Amino acid sequence: MITLALSKGRIFDETLPMLAAAGIEVTEDPEKSRKLILATNQPDVRVVLVRASDVPTYVQWGGADMGVTGLDTLIEHGNAGLYVPLDLKISACRMSVAARADFDYAHAVRQGSRLKIATKFVGIARNFFAEKGVHVDLIKLYGSMELAPLTGLADAIVDIVSTGNTLRANNLVEVEQIMDISARLVVNQAALKLNREPIRRIIDAFASATPQS
Numbered sequence: 428m429i430t431l432a433l434s435k436g437r438i439f440d441e442t443l444p445m446l447a448a449a450g451i452e453v454t455e456d457p458e459k460s461r462k463l464i465l466a467t468n469q470p471d472v473r474v475v476l477v478r479a480s481d482v483p484t485y486v487q488w489g490g491a492d493m494g495v496t497g498l499d500t501l502i503e504h505g506n507a508g509l510y511v512p513l514d515l516k517i518s519a520c521r522m523s524v525a526a527r528a529d530f531d532y533a534h535a536v537r538q539g540s541r542l543k544i545a546t547k548f549v550g551i552a553r554n555f556f557a558e559k560g561v562h563v564d565l566i567k568l569y570g571s572m573e574l575a576p577l578t579g580l581a582d583a584i585v586d587i588v589s590t591g592n593t594l595r596a597n598n599l600v601e602v603e604q605i606m607d608i609s610a611r612l613v614v615n616q617a618a619l620k621l622n623r624e625p626i627r628r629i630i631d632a633f634a635s636a637t638p639q640s
Contacts, residue, residue, distance in 0.1 A: 429472045432494035434479035441517040442495050449632030492618035498608045503550050513612040516638045524603040526583040527576045532602040545575035546585035573597040
């Protein structure tokens with residue numbers, strides 16, 4: 428049995444055509460079913476639904492053989508025990524620094540000010556500002572990141588940006604882009620050795636369905 432870990436939402440929806448390229452179809456709609464383990468039309472392949480941030484953990488520790496996760500989540504988790512064969516080039520977005528429109532972020536950086544940064548991506552933020560030589564205090568939040576600058580909790584945030592609509596709606600602006608983000612295919616290294624042929628077949632099908640840049 429090959430178990431694929433996915434999270435609901437955009438990654439799930441954009442992974443379906445790649446699964447189809449491998450001849451795999453999920454037999455239930457995760458938005459309508461309460462099941463967390465979904466069967467497919469292949470008796471030896473199933474999908475488990477987990478939180479996006481948990482996908483690398485399930486794959487690393489053998490709860491799933493394979494998974495699809497964002498680069499941001501992968502970097503925060505680390506890739507110990509994981510084989511990362513493909514950038515699937517789906518669920519594209521970017522990691523950025525954003526601040527209130529009336530906050531002069533560039534001036535604060537030039538002055539060497541110590542900034543308060545709210546984020547759930549603590550590792551990425553720490554490395555980014557360390558490389559720039561900017562002193563920061565990192566405040567870990569798990570949601571509603573845009574509130575932090577609006578309430579004075581933080582000077583700026585580090586967060587995922589897709590359309591930018593949420594930032595604009597809250598009078599925030601992107602002040603620096605950290606990196607482009609897309610989804611990666613991750614594979615448990617031990618599972619690859621034990622089930623090399625079926626897993627390699629899925630990897631190859633995903634590769635053939637991956638948009639070419």
